[in-house]
Amino acid sequence: MLAERLAHLRPSGIRKIFDLAESIENPINLSIGMTDFDVPDPIKAEAKAWMDLGLNQYVATQGLPELRELLRHHLKQEGLHFEDVVVTSGVTGGYVISMMALIDPGDEVLIPDPRFVMYSFIVELLGGVPKFINTYPDFRLRPAQIEACITPKSKVLILNNPNNPTGIVLSPDELKAIAAVAQKHNLYVVADEIYNKFLYDRLPYKSIANFYEKTLVLRGYAKSWGMSGWRVGYVAASSEIVESLKMLQHYTYVCAPPFLQKGALIAENFDGSEIIARYRQKRDLIYKGLNEFLRVEKPQGAFYIFPEVPRGTGAALVARAVQKKLLVVPGSAFSEQDTHFRVSFAASNESLEKGIEILYDLLKKN
Template sequence: MLAERIRKIKPSGVRKIFDLAKKVKDPIDLSLGEPDFDVPKEIKEEAITWIRKGFNKYTLSAGIPELREKVKEHLRKKGIIFEEVMLTAGVTGGLLLCCLGLIDEGDEVLIPDPYFVMYEYQVMLAGGVPRYIDTYPDFRLREERIRDLLSPRTKAIIINSPSNPTGTVYSREELEMVARIARERDLLVISDDIYDRFVYDTPQAPSLGQIYEKTITLGGFSKSWAMTGWRLGYLAGPKGIVESLITLQQYSFTCPPSFAQKAALLALDYDTTPMIEEYRKRRDLIYEGLREKYEVVKPQGAFFIFPKAPNGKGERLVERAIAEGLFMVPGKVFSQRSTHFRICFAAPSEKLERAIEILKRLA
């Protein structure tokens, strides 16, 4: 009865661990990648105001004009190259539109490994073939590893920086190298910039959207303003592509949530610096706590760390940690390898300290 495309899709490994943690009393749950702070009060009040005013119906499929203009202004300040902008049902919704609108059956899409779980399966849902760029052991992009994967069927490259699950921020030189390859082969690049404000060691993370004109830049409000359940993102890129994806949205998501769009107008001006500084402290805490016992790369952004498990057995370590009440995600969920595990450090310092204590004992 099921379509062949859905038979290839496995339940989310992240959600599996998250659901398991919900059944345990007082778990140390470092599995799900969402901020542990609430939507700022001012933004919530703005949403409530518009709900009470009756702004609860469909909007234009591309989103309300005033927020599209605000997003354009935001992207111009970042130096992003684009011709048109649309609003989407989260970055995940924007990515799905890209995959369905741009990938044909058999097209190959290059994805750095480790990768966010959605990339692999959304490419497959569109009939595409994921090809994995090996970035181990330091999670950096290497030109020869990308060129080795190129074929006549290569259509696009997906880049996520800062990265989920590794916290890697790609350098300007790495992104220029990707842009050079993409330009040579006339490839599309999809740049997932959802964690662009979560940068700890440099003022700003460079983006491929600043370098290559055939980049589709994805961004959103879920991480920086904790609006994960409000499902609001944006997509920017070449005019012809964006206009076609707006049409596709008419026949899929219809439009982004109405009240969230109004609240997002305020969010884009809301200062997230104190929250980012708190996450930098947590990054330092978890990294310093694990580095003596684990092989681990210091994350430069996002709110994840991706250590290597003892003897390279990530799933076994996660099983042992769960027995101790600590919930993490095995690296195999994000990779073709099963050697690592992901910790989300968007959690109170007290929980992180308890997690460090357990992991040191299990090392």
Template sequence: MLELLADRTKLMDASGIRKVFALAADLKDPVNLSIGQPDFDVPQQVKQAAVTAIESGCNSYSQTPGLQELKDAVIAKETSRLHWDNPEVFISSGVSGALFLTFLALINPGDEVVIPDPYFVIYKQVINMLGGKCVFVDTYPDFRMTPEKVEAVVTDKTKLIIINTPANPTGVVSTEDELKGIADIAAGRGILVMSDEIYEDFCYDGPSPSIAKFYDKTILMKGFSKNCAMTGWRLGYVVVSQELKPLMNELAKLQQYTYVCAPTPLQKAAITALTVDVSEHVADYARRRDMLVEGLSDKFEFVRPGGAFYMFIKAPGNLSGTDFVTRAIENNLLIIPGGVFSERDTHFRLSYANSPDKLKKGIEILNSIA
């Protein structure tokens, strides 16, 4: 069977996370700080909106780009934030689906895509699968994607610059000055920018700015998986200015032949999700962030995260990230080696989307094995 597989499958590697869970298969009630999803439930009013939609017969295909009612609600929300006139909206099967379709629409073999290192895992894998070239911006040790670092790697083959703020896996939030500088570089060369802002609501030291506010050739991606805990609902959206409207036509074409449409009753419920106040959860996660920062600062080296719900921590001593994660798993703690998210294997990622009791246990285990 291996001989029959397409060559592109060899360009994708999921082995890092798989190895972690293979090592952890025999653990009983592990302290699991590996999962990147909220530990609270979907808000009740959103669940009820989905039930109502299903029971009222809203169960057919929607238009491929999404329900107009949901698109209008997204436009109302994002227009006030970005000050774009008449933006275009596309409803996707999660932000991951939006990323995949956008890469399909844009990347030709040989095209260069500038991405920060560390990075969200999908970026590298799909770009490689399509024959594109990942050009990594080395953001170590502070994990800041600065204009100077971007300028140093941009070439005539650069098709796209990817911004992820707040960032997975580092939790770093880009500043307005950084984004304005990157926008100036992109504008000077006519380069597209993709801004993945799925964690926008989870900011603890002030709001997260968007490069879309400064650059009209930005492909803005957001969704409902993190702020409303709707990870299994697979709903995201793309917003662009009128200048990039042709891209939206291509996304609709590609979705027609892949996902068809996002789940219709859940799109209906997402209209309610756009109105949900998540500030209580954000405050709770800020306290968890502070708990980890205080509990680990004596023995570990890390950048204090400003958003999302991850910490990207340097493995102690001369250990690689993989070696330290193996040691952690032997002590009933699940974390992810940094090499899954980076060209380096020097760090590990933990998620604080877990209960304070579990986080306390995780802190005790980490300090005991450092």
């Protein structure tokens, strides 16, 4: 008999598509949130050099001192004066131990919907109660929406900015208003900012931590520099929380791979402006193409677009797209609704153009 907690889990809709991709010959894969470029050579070279030098054993659970010091320095440049930082096993590992540190069984966690697939399942595994905040149709989180979901059991608000799956980026004014609600109700905010480098419209970007102290900021390198397999991220928070995270990580992931942390040191100072410029062009290409026949919000960050299905469900559209070898993800993988679907534009321009053409044929010609 397996553990009862597994009853709350179901396979991720994204992983189902990922598995499907392996069974289709030459698919047009616009489903996975994985960049279409390799780790830049200077970052790889640094990691390999330290691996060859023998930096392959355990290191301090909280991470290499030089990386943590650089992270604190860069955060201060953004006006974020965190007491401490812990290097984690990717942002996913950082999220898991953060929720382990914050919630008890029965605590409610407020999650804007649509959302990244992992958030609610980890809450349920820990005995917490996810409460979804409906942000349709424009996907912008407003104070009144949060207030309507708050109860005496509410403890944590999760904020993903820039957002997966919508690409929405909340403005500093919006974040100030959200921070005021969090402060009023003494909530912790877990801010997943893994896409903070992918910003396209030169709008001012702030972390909610600029406006609210009880924030845990989660960032990493998987998206920015194609390092998704390296599993290096970090959580910045108060010293009390970081001490708890260190203990939890010690008993779970132990530490992020040390030679890869050395690579992250180079990544912290790497100029990615050329990459962002290319992805801005991809964003423009996919938005222009889909906006001609679908209702869709223009993404300002990350590398996803979340169009509305004009009729039927997202799942039904995805099933039809698969028959044309196009892989996209139904909105139900990210939401309590199945009215949209997610397209990743972390792909070649040729694949994006083919994807637009197939979707047009499916939705306009039939």
